[in-house]
Amino acid sequence: MSVPDSILAKAEALLRGGFISDAIALCEKTRKKHPDHPGLLLLHGSAQYMAGKLKPAIVTLSRCVKLAPGDVGGWINLGNALQAAGRIDEAVRAFRTAQAIQPQIAAISYNLGNALSALGDMAAAMEAYGRTIALQPTHRMAMSNLGIALTAAGRAAEAEHLFREALALGPETPEILTNLGNALTALRRLDEAVLLHGRAIAMKPDLVEAHYNLGNAELARGQRAKAMTCFRRAVELRPDFIDAHVGMARLFADSGQADQALAIYRAALRQTPDSAVIYYFLGITLRDQRSYEPAREALIKAIALDPTHRQATVTLAALNQETGRHDQAARSLDAMEQKAPSESFLRNAMALSLYRDDISVEQAAAIHARYGSFVENDIGEVELLPALQSEFPLRIGYLSSDFRHHSIASNMLPVIRAHNRELFAPYLYSCTTKADQVTSQFRAEAREWRDVSLLSDQDIARCIRADGIHILVCLASHFDDNRPAVCARRAAPVQISLHDVATSGLKAMDYLIGDYRLLPRGGKEFFTERLLRLPQFYVADMPRDLPPLPISPRTGPPVYGCFNYPAKITPTILGLWGHILARQPTAHLVLKYHNFYADAGLRDRFTAAIRAAGAKPGQIKFIGEQASDQSMLALYNDVDIALDPFPFSGSTTSFQALSMGIPVITLPGETMVSRWSASMLRRVGLSELVATSPEDYVTLAVEAAGSVDHWRMRRAEIRDSVRASSLCDTGKWTRNLERLYRAVWRRHSHG
Numbered sequence: 001m002s003v004p005d006s007i008l009a010k011a012e013a014l015l016r017g018g019f020i021s022d023a024i025a026l027c028e029k030t031r032k033k034h035p036d037h038p039g040l041l042l043l044h045g046s047a048q049y050m051a052g053k054l055k056p057a058i059v060t061l062s063r064c065v066k067l068a069p070g071d072v073g074g075w076i077n078l079g080n081a082l083q084a085a086g087r088i089d090e091a092v093r094a095f096r097t098a099q100a101i102q103p104q105i106a107a108i109s110y111n112l113g114n115a116l117s118a119l120g121d122m123a124a125a126m127e128a129y130g131r132t133i134a135l136q137p138t139h140r141m142a143m144s145n146l147g148i149a150l151t152a153a154g155r156a157a158e159a160e161h162l163f164r165e166a167l168a169l170g171p172e173t174p175e176i177l178t179n180l181g182n183a184l185t186a187l188r189r190l191d192e193a194v195l196l197h198g199r200a201i202a203m204k205p206d207l208v209e210a211h212y213n214l215g216n217a218e219l220a221r222g223q224r225a226k227a228m229t230c231f232r233r234a235v236e237l238r239p240d241f242i243d244a245h246v247g248m249a250r251l252f253a254d255s256g257q258a259d260q261a262l263a264i265y266r267a268a269l270r271q272t273p274d275s276a277v278i279y280y281f282l283g284i285t286l287r288d289q290r291s292y293e294p295a296r297e298a299l300i301k302a303i304a305l306d307p308t309h310r311q312a313t314v315t316l317a318a319l320n321q322e323t324g325r326h327d328q329a330a331r332s333l334d335a336m337e338q339k340a341p342s343e344s345f346l347r348n349a350m351a352l353s354l355y356r357d358d359i360s361v362e363q364a365a366a367i368h369a370r371y372g373s374f375v376e377n378d379i380g381e382v383e384l385l386p387a388l389q390s391e392f393p394l395r396i397g398y399l400s401s402d403f404r405h406h407s408i409a410s411n412m413l414p415v416i417r418a419h420n421r422e423l424f425a426p427y428l429y430s431c432t433t434k435a436d437q438v439t440s441q442f443r444a445e446a447r448e449w450r451d452v453s454l455l456s457d458q459d460i461a462r463c464i465r466a467d468g469i470h471i472l473v474c475l476a477s478h479f480d481d482n483r484p485a486v487c488a489r490r491a492a493p494v495q496i497s498l499h500d501v502a503t504s505g506l507k508a509m510d511y512l513i514g515d516y517r518l519l520p521r522g523g524k525e526f527f528t529e530r531l532l533r534l535p536q537f538y539v540a541d542m543p544r545d546l547p548p549l550p551i552s553p554r555t556g557p558p559v560y561g562c563f564n565y566p567a568k569i570t571p572t573i574l575g576l577w578g579h580i581l582a583r584q585p586t587a588h589l590v591l592k593y594h595n596f597y598a599d600a601g602l603r604d605r606f607t608a609a610i611r612a613a614g615a616k617p618g619q620i621k622f623i624g625e626q627a628s629d630q631s632m633l634a635l636y637n638d639v640d641i642a643l644d645p646f647p648f649s650g651s652t653t654s655f656q657a658l659s660m661g662i663p664v665i666t667l668p669g670e671t672m673v674s675r676w677s678a679s680m681l682r683r684v685g686l687s688e689l690v691a692t693s694p695e696d697y698v699t700l701a702v703e704a705a706g707s708v709d710h711w712r713m714r715r716a717e718i719r720d721s722v723r724a725s726s727l728c729d730t731g732k733w734t735r736n737l738e739r740l741y742r743a744v745w746r747r748h749s750h751g
Contacts, residue, residue: 002034002037003030003034003037003039003040007026007030007040008039008040008043010026011026011027011030011040011043011044011047014026014047015046015047015050020047020050023043024048024051027043027047028044031044036067038064038067038068038071041060041061041063041064041067042061042071042073042074042077044060045057045058045060045063045074045077045078046061046077048060048081049061049077049080049084054081054084054085055085057077057081058081058085058087061074061077061081062078064078065078065097070101072098072102072108075094075095075097075098075101076094076095076098076107076108076111079092079095079111083114083118088115088118088119091115092115092116095108095111095112096112104135105135106132106136106139106142109129109131109132109135109142110129110132110139110142110145112128113125113126113128113142113145113146114145116128117149120308122149125145125149126146126150129142129143129145129146129149130146133146138169140170140176143162143163143165143166144162144163144166144175144176144179146159146162147160147162147163147166147180150162151182151183153456154455154458155456155458156183156184156187156456157187157459157462159179160180160183160184160187163176163179163180163183167180172199172203173203174199174200174201174203174204174210175200175207177196177197177199177200177203177210178196178197178207178209178210178213178214180196181193181194181197181200181210181213181214181217182213182216184196185216185220185454186454186459187455187459188220188451188452188454190217190220190221193217193220194214194217194218194221197210197213197214197217198214201214206237208234208237208238208241208244209234211231211233211234211237211244212230212231212234212241212243212244212247214230215227215228215229215230215234215244215247216247218230219251220454224251224255227251228248228251231244231245232244234247235248239271240271240272242275242277242278243277245268245278246265246277246278246281248264249261249262249264249268249281249285250281253285253288254434258288258289261285262282262285262286262289265278265281265282265285266282274305276301276302276303276306276309276312279298279299279301279302279305279312280298280302280309280311280312280315282295282298283295283296283297283298283302283312283316283319284315286298287315287319290594290595290596290598290599292319292323292601292602293599293601295319296319296320299312299315299316299319300316303316310342310344311344311345313332313333313345314333314344314348314349314352317330317352318567320332321352321567322565322566322567322596322602323566323599323601323602323605324566324569324601324605324609325605326355326356326357326358329352330358333349333352343371343374343375343378343457343485346371346374346375347478347484347485349367349371350368350371350478350502350505351478352567353367353368354478354501354502354671355567355570355647355648356570356647357570357571357573357647361524361525361526361671362526364525364671365503365526368502368503368504368505368526368528369528370505371505371506372488372504372505372506372507372528373505375485375488375505375506376488376506376507376508379485379488383461383465383489383490385465385490385492385493386465386468388468388470388493390745392422392423393421393422393424393425394423394424394425394470394471394741394742395425395467395468395469396419396424396427396469396470396471396741397427397428397429397467397471397472397473397491397492398412398416398427398428398429398473399429399431399464399472399473399482399483399486400412400428400429400430400431400474400475400476400482401430401431401432401433401453401480401483402432402475402476402479402480402482403428403430403432403438403439403442403443404432404435404436404438404439405436405437405438406438406480407651407652408475408476408499409438409442410540411499411538411539411540411652412475412499413441413442413445414539414540414541414730414734415539415730415734415737416428416442416445416446417445417730418730418731418734419734419738420735420738424738424741425447425448426446426447427446427448427450427464427467428442428443428445428446428450429450429452429460429463429464430442430449430450430452430453431452431453431481431482431483432451432453432481433453433481448467450463450467453481457483457485457488460483460486460491461486461489461490461491464486464491465491465492469491469492470492470493470745471492471493471494471495471496471741471744472487472491472494472495472496473495473496473497473498474486474487474495474496474497474504474509475499475500476498476499476500476501477500477504478500478502478504484497484506484509487508487509488508489508493748494510494745495508495509495510496509496510496511496512496532496744497509497511497529498512498513500512501648501672501673501676502671502672502673503525503526503527503528503529504528504529505528506528507528509528509529510529510530511529511530511531511532511744512529512530512532513532513533513534513737513740514531514532514533514534514537514672515533515534515535515536515537515679516533517675517678517679518672518676519533519672524670525670532744534733534736534740535726535736536679536683536726537676538651538655538676538680538683538727539727539728539729539730539733540655540728541728541730542659542722542723542728543629543633543656543659546633546660546719547630547633547634547636547637547660549637549660549661549719550715553709553712553713554637554638554712557586557587558584558586558587558588558705558708559587559590559638559639559641560577560580560581560587560588560589560590560639560640560641560642560643560701560705561589561591561636561639561640561641561642561643561657561662562589562590562592562642562643562644563591563592563593563632563636563642563653563656563657564593564644564645564650564653565653566591566593566596566597566602567648568645568649568650569606570645570646571609572646572647572694573645573646574609574613575612575613576646576667576694576697576698577589577610577613577615577643578609578610578611578612578613578615579613579614580698580701580702580705581610581614581615581616581619581620582613582615583614583698583702584701584705584706585616587619587705588619588620589610589619589620589621589643590621590622590623590635590638591621591622591623592622592623592635594626594627596624597623597624598625599624603622603624606620607620623635633656633659633660636656636657636660636661636662637660639662640662640705640708640711640712641662641663641664641665641704641705641708641711642654642657642662642663642664643664643665643701644664644665644666644667644677646666646667646669646674646697647669647671647673648673648674649666649667649668649675649676649677649678650664650666650676650677651676651677654666654680655680658686658719658722659719659722659723660715661714661717661718661719662715663689663704663711663714663718664677664680664681664686664689665689665691665697665701665704666678666681666689666690666691666697667691667693667694667696667697668690668691678690680727683726683727684718684721684722684725684727685721686718689704
């Protein structure tokens with residue numbers, strides 16, 4: 001017997017009137033006689049969902065769609081209940097089923113878009129929102145949500161158009177205003193963004209997202225105090241708002257107040273103990289403080305809470321690499337690459353591969369090729385470049401995150417200063433997030449300075465195109481916050497990789513610059529770029545305030561030293577050092593890099609590996625204290641011989657050692673990254689320190705210690721050789737670079 005229409009009508013009226021409890025009571029009473037009536041099940045399940053009784057609602061609505069699989073309302077309400085219960089995958093399936101039954105209902109596509117967005121499948125979510133708008137062109141929330149997704153995807157210009165169209169369809173809403181403000185922040189129209197967020201807050205003072213978004217806009221304007229005020233207000237309005245906690249903490253951390261940042265993260269975890277995001281940023285801050293074990297624990301917890309958290313995985317791998325856990329670093333990267341690759345993840349994995357001594361040249365090539373293929377497939381077709389006249393000065397764009405106190409800055413600032421301004425106009429595109437005095441020096445030397453740190457890769461490419469750049473030079477693209485994917489979008493007619501240590505993996509990167517030592521003809525290493533060779537590659541000014549050398553040569557047993565980044569110190573090189581110390585039992589080895597060796601775990605792992613290869617107790621010394629540049633260089637006065645790491649050799653570190661008159665023993669291999677020190681040594685007349693094999697590396701180091709007095713007497717001579725060499729001739733080096741620029745532009749102009 002069917003349920004009387006009057007009862008169904010009454011239940012529906014109760015729901016519409018907001019009498020949810022009464023509707024549930026009526027449905028429960030009626031279901032005692034009619035337990036499986038689809039219409040009644042739909043009303044009952046909908047009422048349970050509206051009352052927040054998600055589990056019974058899902059049971060009821062699941063029964064409804066089983067009995068009436070063609071009832072689109074049942075599938076829609078089941079999808080809503082599943083999404084509210086956090087069962088997003090099932091919600092997506094429910095909405096897709098509803099869409100298959102009634103493809104012309106805009107609300108179904110909209111709900112599907114929301115579920116896909118919650119699932120993290122933004123491409124599919126954008127497609128669903130686009131379908132919603134096609135079915136209902138006045139659907140403002142679909143426009144707004146699509147705009148949010150476009151902004152996150154780096155398509156802020158398209159997002160701005162959508163938000164403005166949504167605003168034009170009805171009265172202003174604070175939510176759409178602040179979303180539009182976010183798009184303008186991404187487009188670097190910061191004053192407009194601040195005004196829009198302010199209008200949103202004036203309309204709805206408790207809109208927590210608007211306060212947070214205003215904080216981000218103020219931060220982008222450099223107004224750190226105002227940004228902090230905004231983040232604080234957001235936290236006051238919603239104490240469990242994770243993003244605002246992170247914003248406050250990162251401001252503290254960036255200003256050197258790590259204790260306050262850590263306190264915020266820990267307080268936030270007491271409120272939201274299952275937040276992978278907070279554990280990730282906690283791990284980042286602890287790592288920066290060299291609190292390695294707590295940092296490692298926080299990152300492991302972040303990954304346990306969110307196994308797809310790519311940046312936590314990359315950071316943990318880097319942490320493992322620089323603290324001597326090389327096997328764990330490799331395993332975690334290999335595992336994540338199979339699960340959820342992304343451009344940033346693959347770029348970081350590519351960079352970390354350069355430190356590994358357990359992969360072949362062919363395996364390294366495959367890692368770089370995977371990065372290039374992923375980026376190119378992700379981008380698809382690129383925008384066509386406008387035709388540019390072959391006019392002088394040629395506009396040379398330099399793209400880097402390292403326009404700051406950094407080794408790349410020590411190489412490039414003298415070059416930018418030395419450019420012939422009649423022939424070359426330097427445009428600097430800065431991804432630098434921590435500006436300093438060196439940043440100001442770069443800015444003063446630029447024909448045009450563009451802060452693009454908050455722009456997407458696509459928007460940076462558009463900015464470069466708009467400036468009419470002839471040649472784009474991507475600096476050290478493997479490292480830091482550099483943005484090689486900009487080049488994949490063909491931002492300029494000619495694109496060059498400079499100061500990188502391996503291929504970019506990108507077909508759109510036209511050239512890579514090195515010298516004949518870094519890039520020997522007939523080498524086995526894989527490059528997507530055409531190779532350009534300078535007479536010699538490394539160049540820098542002699543360090544300022546170089547400490548004086550000892551008046552009299554030091555005495556005592558020989559002392560080896562390595563002041564390189566610990567991630568470069570692989571099991572291979574630790575074993576060779578152990579062999580060296582075993583053959584020189586009176587010698588010592590000093591290891592120093594910032595304050596990294598304050599970590600007891602790192603010291604213990606390195607000590608164990610070196611001793612396992614033959615070193616005796618007491619032969620290894622660690623310096624864990626932070627030191628200024630000058631103080632660090634002065635430590636070379638207590639060192640006799642520098643030992644270069646392998647396979648990632650020293651560059652700036654080797655130059656500094658040579659500047660202090662210290663001989664450097666190096667072992668070049670089959671890759672560009674292993675040959676930097678060898679290239680320098682040949683320029684200062686010390687080719688005899690370049691080993692031809694691991695055994696030769698040990699022999700050269702042992703022999704150098706055996707003739708340590710000879711090397712102690714030669715320190716001033718080595719320093720003078722460096723100063724007089726082409727390594728310090730910035731003007732000549734820049735002229736050679738400019739000749740390459742002219743040659744590649746002529747080649748491009750002639751097709």
